[in-house]
Amino acid sequence: MTVYFMDGQFMDQSGVAVSVDDRGYYFGDGVYEVIKVYGGELYTAEEHISRLFQSATKIKMTIPYTEAQLLEVSRQLIEKNAIGEGHIYMQVTRGVAPRVHHFPEPTVSSVVTAYAVNSPRPVAKIENGVPVKSVEDVRWLRCDIKSLNLLGNVLAKQEAHEAGCVEALLHRSGVVTEGSSSNMFGVKDGMLYTHPATNLILNGITRQVLLGLCKELGIPVEEKAFTLDEAFEMDEFFLTSTTSEVMPVTSIDGRLIGDGQPGEWTVKLQQAFTLQTPSLVKGQ
Numbered sequence: 001m002t003v004y005f006m007d008g009q010f011m012d013q014s015g016v017a018v019s020v021d022d023r024g025y026y027f028g029d030g031v032y033e034v035i036k037v038y039g040g041e042l043y044t045a046e047e048h049i050s051r052l053f054q055s056a057t058k059i060k061m062t063i064p065y066t067e068a069q070l071l072e073v074s075r076q077l078i079e080k081n082a083i084g085e086g087h088i089y090m091q092v093t094r095g096v097a098p099r100v101h102h103f104p105e106p107t108v109s110s111v112v113t114a115y116a117v118n119s120p121r122p123v124a125k126i127e128n129g130v131p132v133k134s135v136e137d138v139r140w141l142r143c144d145i146k147s148l149n150l151l152g153n154v155l156a157k158q159e160a161h162e163a164g165c166v167e168a169l170l171h172r173s174g175v176v177t178e179g180s181s182s183n184m185f186g187v188k189d190g191m192l193y194t195h196p197a198t199n200l201i202l203n204g205i206t207r208q209v210l211l212g213l214c215k216e217l218g219i220p221v222e223e224k225a226f227t228l229d230e231a232f233e234m235d236e237f238f239l240t241s242t243t244s245e246v247m248p249v250t251s252i253d254g255r256l257i258g259d260g261q262p263g264e265w266t267v268k269l270q271q272a273f274t275l276q277t278p279s280l281v282k283g284q
Contacts, residue, residue, distance in 0.1 A: 001013075002081060002115060002116075002117070003077065003080040003081050003115075003116075004016050004113065004114070004115045005073050005076075005077060005112070005113065005114040005115070006111075006112070006113045006114075007111060007112060007113075010076065010077075010080060016113070018111075018113075019096045021096045021097060021098065021099065022093055022095070022096050022111060023093050023094040023095060023096070023097060023104070024091070024093030024094070024111070024148055025093075026099050027101075028147065028148040028149040028150070028151075029059075029061075029093060029094045029148070030061070030091060030092050030093035030094060030110075030111075030147065030148045031052060031055035031056050031059065031061070031091070031092055031145065031146055031147050031148065032052070032089065032090060032091040032092070032146060032147075032148060033048045033049065033051060033052045033088075033089075033090050033146060034048070034087050034088070034089055034090075034242050034243065035048045035049075035074060035087060035088040035090070035242070036087050036242050036243065037078055037083050037084075037085065037086045037087055037088065037116070038085060038277055038280055039084065039085070039280075040078060040083060040084050041078075042071070042074055042075065042078070042088070043277060044205050044206075044209065045071055045074055045088075046067070046071065047205045047208070048205055048242075049067045049070050049071055049074075049090075050067060051146060051203075051205065052070070052090065052092065052146070053067060055145045055146045055147065056092060056110075058142070058144075058145045059145060059147065060103070061092065061094050061110060062110060063092050063110055063112065064109055064110055064112065065112060070090065070112075070114075073090075073114055074088045074090070074114070074116075077114060077115065077116035078116055080116075081115075081116045081117070081118075083116045083117070083118055084118060085118060085119065085120055085121065086116060086117050086118040086119045087116070087117065087119055087242065087243060088114060088115070088116050089114060089115055089116075089117075090112070090113070090114040091112070091113050091114070091148070092110050092111070092112050093110060093111045093148070094108070094110055095108040095109050095110050095111055096108065096111065119243070121245070122243070122244065122247070125166065125244075125247055126244075126245055126246070126247055126248075126270065127262070128248070128250075128262070129247070129248030129249060129250035129260075129261065129262050130165070130166035130167065130247060130248070130249060130250065131164065131165045131166060131249070131250060131251040131252075131254070132160065132165050132166065132167045132168065132169045132179070132239070132249050132251070132252055133159065133160040133163045133165040133167075133168055133169065133252070133253055134168075134169045134170075134171055134228055134231075134252060134253050135156040135159050135160065135168040135169065135170055135171075135180070136170075136171065136172075136173075137152075137156075137170035137171055137172045137177050137200075138152055139152035139153065139170075140152075141199055141200070142199055143177070143178070143199060143200055143201055143202055144197070144198070144199045144200075144201065144202060144203065145202075146202055153180040153181060154180075156168035156170060156180040157180040157181065160180070166247075167179045167180060167181070167182055167239060167249075168180040169184060169228075169231065169249075169252055171227075171228045172200070174227050174228050174229070175225050175226075175227055175228075176195060176225065176226055176227065176228055176230075176231055177195055177200050177201050177225075178195060178200075178201040178202065179239050179241070181241055182204070182239040182240060182241040182244055182247075183195075183201065183202070183204045183206070183207040183239065183240050183241065184231075184237070184238075184239050184249075185210070185237065185238050185239070185240065186226060186230070186231055186234035186236070186237045187234060187235050187236040187237070187263060187265050187266075188230070188233065188234050188235055189235070190220065191220050191221075191222055192214060192219055192220065192221045192222070192265065193221075193222050193223075193224055193226050193234075194207070194211075194221070194223055194224075195223070195224075195225050195226075196223040196224065196225065197223070204240060204241060204242075205242065206240040206241055206242055206244075206245065206246075207240050209273070209276075210240050210246065210269060210273070213269055213272045213273060213276065214269070216272070217268065217269075217272060219265060219268075219269075228252075231252055232252060232253075232255050232257075234257055234258070235257075235258050235263060236248070236257060236258050236262070236263025236264070236265060236266050237249040237252070237257045237258075237263075237266075238262075238263070238266045238269075245270070245273060246266065246269050246270045246273050248261075248262035248263065248266045248267075250262070
């Protein structure tokens with residue numbers, strides 16, 4: 001039986017009720033985070049919870065808990081659900097109020113929900129790589145906010161799925177931004193490229209970990225936007241996310257990247273990611 005957290009209480013699914021007047025239901029008026037669990041332990045949880053609060057601030061929403069309290073909620077969800085390998089999903093909406101576009105009165109409290117699930121690492125995809133499909137990025141201009149407004153992402157992911165691809169490579173008029181649920185990286189002539197952390201992408205936590213690993217390994221990085229045409233010509237390509245870790249991209253729109261195998265730098269960064277995650281090392 002899955003144990004959920006909703007507004008200060010832990011309960012099973014039968015006790016979870018979302019009002020039809022919740023602004024997350026009406027407007028997507030809220031924010032969320034996904035936190036990875038390895039070996040029963042939270043991974044980069046402080047960074048994820050901090051970003052949750054940053055996203056809430058950007059949409060002028062107050063979270064009725066402290067960061068420390070939500071970290072403790074996450075730990076209890078792991079324990080109560082006996083999570084070994086999986087993730088925490090946490091969501092905050094602006095609350096329950098009559099459907100009007102402007103914010104409700106300050107007396108309306110935000111609604112916080114969270115749950116934990118077991119989910120295995122996509123090992124085969126991490127080892128062998130995946131195909132992606134380019135899709136025009138038609139989302140709003142505040143992609144730095146991890147909000148519930150994900151219809152653009154969903155449509156892009158579905159287009160990629162229908163083409164037999166694992167992820168959508170988003171671009172704005174030919175300039176690559178990110179994936180529908182990931183950040184994108186390309187390697188060309190001894191330089192690693194990725195879109196800078198502007199309002200056009202979400203500054204992924206795994207992206208930040210990856211850039212730190214590049215610094216430790218002496219891998220040169222240029223946070224610079226590149227075009228879709230340049231992406232096709234990369235020596236190697238990979239994506240990062242909480243659930244995908246460091247995942248090689250072997251083809252874009254059916255065109256092989258390099259020799260169609262995970263690249264040298266990609267493999268090196270995968271190894272470094274594993275080594276800095278103690279519970280992953282234990283599980284090997």
